[in-house]
Amino acid sequence: MSRGPIGIGGAVVSGKGLRKQGLQRLARLGTYAGPYRWRLIGAITAMFGVLACTLALPLLLKAAIDSAIIPGDTRLLAFIAGSVVLVGIVGIGLSRAETYLTGWVGERILTDLRGDLFAHMQSLSMSYFERQRTGVLISRLTNDVEALQQLVKDGLTSTVRNVLTLVVAGTILLFLDFRLALATILVFPLMALLTYFFRGQSARAYRLMRSRLALVTAALQENLNGIRVIQAYRGEARSRAALAELNQSYRDANKTTVTSSGWYFPTVEFLAAVATCIVFGYGGYLYVDRSIEIGVLVAFIGYLASFFDPVQQLSQVYNTFLAGTAALDKIFDVMDDAPTLVDAPDALPLPALTGAVKFEDVRFGYNPERPVIDGLELNVLAGQTVALVGHTGAGKSTIIKLLARFYDPQGGRILIDGHDLRAVTVESLREQIAIVPQEGFLFNGTIHENIAFGRPDASRADVEQAAREVGADRFINELPDGYDERVQERGSRLSIGQRQLIAFARALLVDPRLLILDEATSSVDIQTEAHIEEALQRLLADRTAFVVAHRLSTIRSADLIVVLEHGKVVEAGSHEQLLAIDGRYRGLYGDWAEAVAR
Amino acid sequence: MQQHSLELTSGAELRKTFWPTMRRGVGLMRAHRLALWASIVLAVIGQIFTISIPWATGRVIDEAMRPRDTNQLRYLIILILCLAIGRFAVMYLRRLIAGTMAINIEQDLRNLVYHHLLSLSFPFYDRNQTGQIMSRATVDLTALRLFLGYGILFFTQHTVSVVAVMAVLLWMNPIVAAFVLVIVPPLGLLAVMYSRRSQPIVTEAQQALAHVTTQAEESVVGVRVIKAFGQEDQEVVRFRDRATDVFTLNVMATRLRSQYVPIMDFLPTISIALLMLVGGREVIQGSMSLGDFVTYSLLIALMVMPLRMLGAWIGEAQRFVASAIRIFAILDTEAEIVDAPDAQPLPAGGGAIHFDGVTFGYDWDRPIVSGVNLDIAPGSTVAIIGRTGSGKTTLTQLVPRFYDVQHGSVLVEGVDVRNLQLDELRGAIGIVAEDTYLFSATIRDNIAFGKPKATDAEVQKAAERAQAATFIEELPDGYETLVGERGLTLSGGQRQRIAIARALLLDPRILILDDATASVDASTESRIRRALEEVMQGRTTLIIAHRLSTIALADRIVVLDDGRIAADGTHDELIGTNDVYREIHDHGLVDRRFVDADGDHVIIPVGVDQEEGS
Ligand SMILES: Nc1ncnc2c1ncn2[C@@H]1O[C@H](COP(=O)(O)OP(=O)(O)OP(=O)(O)O)[C@@H](O)[C@H]1O
């Protein structure tokens, strides 16, 4: 039974290279079967057995008619009937083994592939994730693997089985009666031609359909993600219309597949009937000539079915093959995308940090032609607290991303305790730093799990301690399940400020040598913020910290204030030093002051 | 309210709901019943043609070959060809009609589900993960459309062919037929048992798959946090666990399949054996013709495919019901927030808002705001302040009626929002939410989201007021720059300013700014603030803020504490009486020491400074 495509696929495959490339992809998929080869061999052996049992039946029927019924030999008839039963029983046993083993191996391969794909994705760099749409990445892990499931579980085995059936049935036909076989096989070129046309037509239609479906799914995903904005701005009607239009275009693409399979399958059935007529027409004359027996004709009719079915099924499997290899393509594309940030071959683990950080003429741009950081020089002593200030878009968050090595600079270098970031292992670096990002992203889980994210084995007492430091304990204790309260997706059951506090506690719990706060308290109330600042005084005593903030109160206590403009340091110094010169900081400061002076 | 959750029912419950769900699912086809009947009728006719061919084959043997009558042979072969042509015509039509029906059904289903999703209110989205919803709208929808589009038709077609074959067999020779058909009851029984046992597993497997989707989504969206904490390995382990759950369940399903399906496949060989024993003997004795014997053997083969397919469709029927339950769970979630039958348009006015004894909580038993009474005069600017989690956002979300209150009422222009037309109400309110969401579209489209017909000049004006114009114009494609999904390619402050522009463009009567400048630097903020002062003329503005600078825009300040109004008044009234406000104020004053009348930055010490020396 042919099953439609599932979900988003976007199979935009160029037609020509498909077959060759497809085979290469399949070979690569084959390596996943390696560990399970014995089961696979078992499955294939069982498949041969099942095939033999299926194909034995017409022969037994022929024997029954020619050797037992017509001569009137009841004992032989009973014996043949017994053999049929035996074949059936053996067939059941073998078919069981085949079904189970192919199913098992198929599922196993898919599970392994899915896991590897996920692991690989996790190793890819941030820039990769910013380039790709979330929906697309997710569908690699879900829809594309599902599309493969068809190929792995049904497609491959049924291809092998059908090809085998075709060959064996053809051979048997030739052996049964050479002349009749040749006459019948006359239909075959016609069938092949028909199938060729159909396949071309349906492959095109199929590709179109899948790419349209991908659009539908991606649009739906984005609408769901933005549903709150849509409803707030009354965009429902527009979204509805847009989705309906995409649905319509998908349906239109679907329509062409209906038309092409509409003529193909009935024609194949018709050709099969023509072949039957040939068997009887030519075979009938042969029989009249007494050069053939009735049983042979009956067996012929039986095998004709085994001969035509596979052709039909193969053309159906072709769609599965298309979808599957297209999915494979996309999956392997991801797997072949080498992480741009990998440890250098001679990377050393970073020893315990004291926390001196140095930026030397660092240049970076998300798009290398548009530098965001342009010749940044910065020298931070161990244990200092550095505040980065500057207009929005000045590159503050970008510096922080560079420091955590989410990106590598395009020029210059970043040293930490004198080690170039590129010369140490990423793991040892991230172990010793903690970031509180701009958006307090929470995972769907309990509050405890979220705070303990960076140290999953942390005890409840440690988690509570971290929550207390940031003043989150107050609201957590009021929740019905306290630390075991589940926050929904992205923490949507908490207020924004609460999410930030949890993200803050999460960073403190890992006890980092280098703490990075990117507007970590921007949505927190003043009281709680004051509490956090107080705690930070103590916590930061012997660590280096980078702080991005827009509130003066957070900034002024920093040892070093760095004013950024267009990715360059324009001023640096302590609060008092910077105020003393009539520069950017004083300008910024004027804005603060003006705000409260009214 | 727990019914919003889409998590699944138990296997036992599922069995109980099997038939009602099936009936309801099939009811979705009402609009297509004509096409369905037409294709069923065509399928039955096609089946009759199909069965006639083996019958004619038997005739060939008995009437043409055994008597060696070449004329009769010619005649019968032409008959078979005619039957084949007839079948071709009928099946061609059947495929066209049924295929078109199937894609129309799919289109209907998609529109139905998508449209419903768009109409569901915030509480639904609070409780359900996007991954779960997506998995329903894709995987489950596929199961539904397969069954409705093809399942019912094939089910009838196959049943008809099995029954027709049985009838023909019985009519030709009841005794032999009785033996041959002995396999049909056990086959039916096996099929039913198989369906019973695999149904719960199939359902569970689908749920497990939805979990994979959800986890995949979360790990992709949260990848920055995962990387920052070096937790990639932990995530991979968790993901593999999820994938292994799917594996385990699918293997269980496979095991069941391997137990039942091969038996069903090979049972017909028993029929063939019985045919040989009983029928063959009759042929030898002369009470059955050889042609009939051959017809019999061919008909048994004809029965095998439909029987197997019936088995497969029984499996598909379970997938269908399992999926239908999940889709109906969505369709049955009523959009709570809809226009009342007698909803009225928004009366003219200046944006008066009135909270009257308002109590609301996301869970019924945990009020977040309670007993709030608040009168906001048209054209006034009110700051709402309070500690994190005190219910500020929640309170403002009641004005555009994103949620309905549990007690009391919210009135806009003197009318309960539940009696207003939603479209008009929300059209009069511009919101800048604290977490900014942008669409992957151009900056222009994002700003004009609430008013797609806005002219370029309007868009530009809104951007200028939100202090976004400068940076937008610096971008390579200006307003036509595509922002990545969730606006990832912009800085936090840039995103926020686009959201402000989006709200300002609407020229709303009521403006709600929920911590709208949290990620904006002080200079930009002060420029936005100046622009806002101008913008706020003639409209009611609610400002949620933590910073004194923003609060200072307001004529009146409302302090929320734990969902209750702790204080309400002007700056002068509150400074002496309210601790929360005084604290914010004092904090802000830290900065004030340096200001003098000329705006020159000279240090002026101010007495109240708790953080002196820090
Ligand atoms: N992933 C990205 N791809 C392309 N451009 C980006 C990306 N992230 C940021 N930018 C651009 O880089 C510049 C600097 O952004 P960054 O986030 O570092 O600013 P910021 O100083 O942290 O601002 P804010 O105070 O608003 O957070 C901005 O112009 C922004 O548009």
Ligand SMILES: Nc1ncnc2c1ncn2[C@@H]1O[C@H](COP(=O)(O)OP(=O)(O)OP(=O)(O)O)[C@@H](O)[C@H]1O
């Ligand atoms: N969707 C939700 N489901 C359940 N509880 C929620 C939901 N949204 C918020 N809450 C809870 O309601 C309370 C008030 O949240 P709200 O977002 O109104 O706070 P807020 O005053 O705006 O805080 P902040 O200053 O941090 O933005 C919080 O305790 C929060 O945990």
Ligand SMILES: [Mg+2]
């Ligand atoms: Mg809030």
